[in-house]
Amino acid sequence: MIPRQILARARSLARPAGRSSQPANHYPSLEFHHKLRTRCYSEAPLPSPAAANPVTPVSPEPPLVPVAAHLPAADLRSKSSLNEAELKKFAAISETWWDADGPFKPLHAMNPTRLAFLRSTLCRHFGKDPCCSRPFEGLKFVDVGCGGGILSEPLARMGASVTGVDAVEKNIRIARLHADLDPTTSSIDYLCTTAEKLVEEQRKFDAVLALEVIEHVADPADFCKSLSSLTEYSGATVISTINRSMRAYATAIVMAEYVLRWLPAGTHDWSSFLTPEELVLILQRTSVSVQEMAGFAYNPLTGRWSLSDDVGVNFIAYATKNRE
Ligand SMILES: C[S@@+](CC[C@H](N)C(=O)[O-])C[C@H]1O[C@@H](n2cnc3c(N)ncnc32)[C@H](O)[C@@H]1O
Numbered sequence: 001m002i003p004r005q006i007l008a009r010a011r012s013l014a015r016p017a018g019r020s021s022q023p024a025n026h027y028p029s030l031e032f033h034h035k036l037r038t039r040c041y042s043e044a045p046l047p048s049p050a051a052a053n054p055v056t057p058v059s060p061e062p063p064l065v066p067v068a069a070h071l072p073a074a075d076l077r078s079k080s081s082l083n084e085a086e087l088k089k090f091a092a093i094s095e096t097w098w099d100a101d102g103p104f105k106p107l108h109a110m111n112p113t114r115l116a117f118l119r120s121t122l123c124r125h126f127g128k129d130p131c132c133s134r135p136f137e138g139l140k141f142v143d144v145g146c147g148g149g150i151l152s153e154p155l156a157r158m159g160a161s162v163t164g165v166d167a168v169e170k171n172i173r174i175a176r177l178h179a180d181l182d183p184t185t186s187s188i189d190y191l192c193t194t195a196e197k198l199v200e201e202q203r204k205f206d207a208v209l210a211l212e213v214i215e216h217v218a219d220p221a222d223f224c225k226s227l228s229s230l231t232e233y234s235g236a237t238v239i240s241t242i243n244r245s246m247r248a249y250a251t252a253i254v255m256a257e258y259v260l261r262w263l264p265a266g267t268h269d270w271s272s273f274l275t276p277e278e279l280v281l282i283l284q285r286t287s288v289s290v291q292e293m294a295g296f297a298y299n300p301l302t303g304r305w306s307l308s309d310d311v312g313v314n315f316i317a318y319a320t321k322n323r324e
């Protein structure tokens with residue numbers, strides 16, 4: 001289930017101007033938030049913050065209307081998702097992918113927790129037994145922005161037929177080398193490419209995963225459009241990222257990059273983060289409906305992550321592709 005606050009917020013954003021019952025913005029800069037939203041929905045800017053402010057009270061349970069209902073049809077062409085400055089950062093640390101104490105330490109530490117979320121949601125989605133050792137047998141997954149393959153590998157061990165794609169050639173070389181060390185992962189098809197190129201090749205997958213990637217792409221709305229096009233109609237899309245909240249600024253940037261130095265300083269740009277509500281909306285515009293969302297909670301005493309209802313910092317969303 002999507003937490004009730006997210007649905008309420010998504011509804012308020014999806015509602016045409018003048019029907020909103022709450023202020024359009026709960027975050028620090030109204031102007032900034034508006035600009036960012038306009039960027040997310042670049043083909044169709046939402047009303048200005050002033051126009052989106054409450055005018056008329058609404059009925060308590062408005063239907064969750066598809067956001068596309070009051071916006072023009074999305075452009076079908078996909079633009080490049082590449083953000084060269086972001087890719088340079090990843091190319092510079094590509095040799096450290098499999099160093100569990102290196103710059104990707106947080107991803108290694110979060111891996112069991114995000115795999116638990118994937119096992120639970122995707123087994124339910126595809127009617128598979130979550131207790132068996134290879135629950136994803138017979139399913140085609142694509143891991144978009146796979147890096148060195150730290151997610152692709154366990155998915156392949158769980159039986160999925162995995163295609164891992166990344167825009168950084170060095171990452172793909174590392175991923176191939178590492179996967180070849182184990183016969184259960186050597187079947188992963190690693191490609192140096194992008195989601196939009198796979199769309200051009202008319203590739204389709206049962207599950208499309210993009211974990212910790214959307215905050216590094218050129219345009220999140222275009223990126224989601226590509227993810228949607230890659231997903232089979234009966235399929236699932238899973239995205240994880242960081243919330244554009246003050247808490248995320250304090251923990252995921254100040255603590256993780258500058259105090260604990262888990263990640264190189266400058267890894268994340270706060271303004272590139274999306275709130276859960278924004279992610280719900282941009283996916284909705286591409287015929288993908290978020291079904292469940294979870295947050296990740298870090299326990300500093302054990303150094304472990306667990307799933308939580310708190311989507312205030314790191315969060316993951318499981319969504320399904322709507323039938324046309
Ligand atoms: C933070 S890492 C996440 C890696 C992996 N998904 C995980 O969670 O373990 C982001 C990855 O996305 C890749 N990337 C960034 N922009 C991309 C794009 N437009 N297309 C494909 N890969 C991209 C980067 O090269 C990097 O390997």
Ligand SMILES: [Mg+2]
Pocket residue numbers: 212213215216268
């Ligand atoms: Mg990131």
